Amino acid sequence: MKNIIIAIDGYSSCGKSTLAKDLAKTIQYHYVDTGAMYRAVTLYLLQNHIDIYHPEMVEQALPAISISFAYNADTQSQNTLLNGENIEHEIRVNPRVAGSVSEVSAISAVRRFLVQQQQAMGQKKGIVMDGRDIGTVVFPDAELKLFVTADPQVRAQRRLDELAEKGQQTTFEEVLANLEKRDSMDSSRTDSPLKKAADAIEINNSHLSKSDQLKLVLQLVHERINPIASSIE
Numbered sequence: 001m002k003n004i005i006i007a008i009d010g011y012s013s014c015g016k017s018t019l020a021k022d023l024a025k026t027i028q029y030h031y032v033d034t035g036a037m038y039r040a041v042t043l044y045l046l047q048n049h050i051d052i053y054h055p056e057m058v059e060q061a062l063p064a065i066s067i068s069f070a071y072n073a074d075t076q077s078q079n080t081l082l083n084g085e086n087i088e089h090e091i092r093v094n095p096r097v098a099g100s101v102s103e104v105s106a107i108s109a110v111r112r113f114l115v116q117q118q119q120a121m122g123q124k125k126g127i128v129m130d131g132r133d134i135g136t137v138v139f140p141d142a143e144l145k146l147f148v149t150a151d152p153q154v155r156a157q158r159r160l161d162e163l164a165e166k167g168q169q170t171t172f173e174e175v176l177a178n179l180e181k182r183d184s185m186d187s188s189r190t191d192s193p194l195k196k197a198a199d200a201i202e203i204n205n206s207h208l209s210k211s212d213q214l215k216l217v218l219q220l221v222h223e224r225i226n227p228i229a230s231s232i233e
Contacts, residue, residue: 003029003126004224005141007134009194010148012182013155013162015205015213019148020130021078022214027128027221032069032121034131034138035101036080037114039091040067042104044082046096052104059109067117093166102182105132106189115192132186135197144224145200146217154206155179 006023010016017033024031041062045052050061068081079088091097104110111133118138121127129138135145150158156176163170186194196202201220205213 002225003124004143004221005122005125005139006128006221007139007142007145007197007200008128008130008148009132009135009146009196009200010130011150011155011179011186011194013159013179014148014150015158015210016130016146016148018210019146019205019213019217020128022210023217023221024128026214026218030121030127031078032118032127032129033078033080034114034118034129034134036069036088036091037067037117038105038110039097039101040080040082040087041065041110041114042097042101043087043091043094045104046100052100052107055107055109058104058107062109062113065113067114093163093168095168098178102185106185106191108191111137111191132194133192135200136195137192140197144220145197146220147196147200147202149202149204150206151204152176152179152183 006029008016008020017035020033021031023029042052044065045058045061048061050057052058064083066083070079070081070086072079079086080091081087115133115138118129118134122129122139131138135142135147153176156172156179159179160170160172160175163175203213203216208216
């Protein structure tokens with residue numbers, strides 16, 4: 001059975017990371033959360049009082065940043081490490097990170113810095129990677145590309161529920177406005193904008209359960225890994 005690269009792109013809060021994690025676990029592939037990498041860079045810049053609106057200052061800071069991932073056996077999940085420190089919780093709940101990550105992601109030097117690392121992670125294939133430019137920039141030759149989306153109201157409610165579980169109080173209107181702002185910034189930035197690759201398969205999961213979505217994607221993976229068997233079936 002051959003190993004392939006699975007690229008999953010899509011808008012924020014559409015469940016692409018959950019899908020990627022579940023898929024990687026099911027088929028025993030390595031999972032890389034590129035969104036966490038951009039959040040890690042954002043956190044570093046904020047912690048070190050580096051002005052994210054001065055690209056030159058940001059670029060000078062990048063060599064001091066080391067990002068890695070470690071599996072947490074207790075939670076059966078992946079932790080993001082910034083210079084050896086577990087920042088998984090911080091990058092998920094810190095509102096300053098959420099409010100600044102799109103601006104940081106739009107900086108060309110940051111994208112080049114992280115894309116190079118992401119491409120190195122996929123050299124041996126057998127990888128599931130999700131983000132916003134995986135199928136268009138990081139792995140344009142990926143064997144399977146997915147573009148995940150959902151209706152804005154559905155995504156906002158999912159994000160609101162996620163924040164509530166973490167003890168953060170906000171309103172539906174605020175969450176929706178933040179998502180719309182991020183969508184606009186991610187789709188209109190000059191460097192590696194969020195867009196569906198020409199050969200990507202779009203999945204609107206507004207009315208799909210997680211299990212149904214995973215089942216659908218597993219069939220697509222099967223078709224890519226075993227094309228001959230799939231054609232016979």
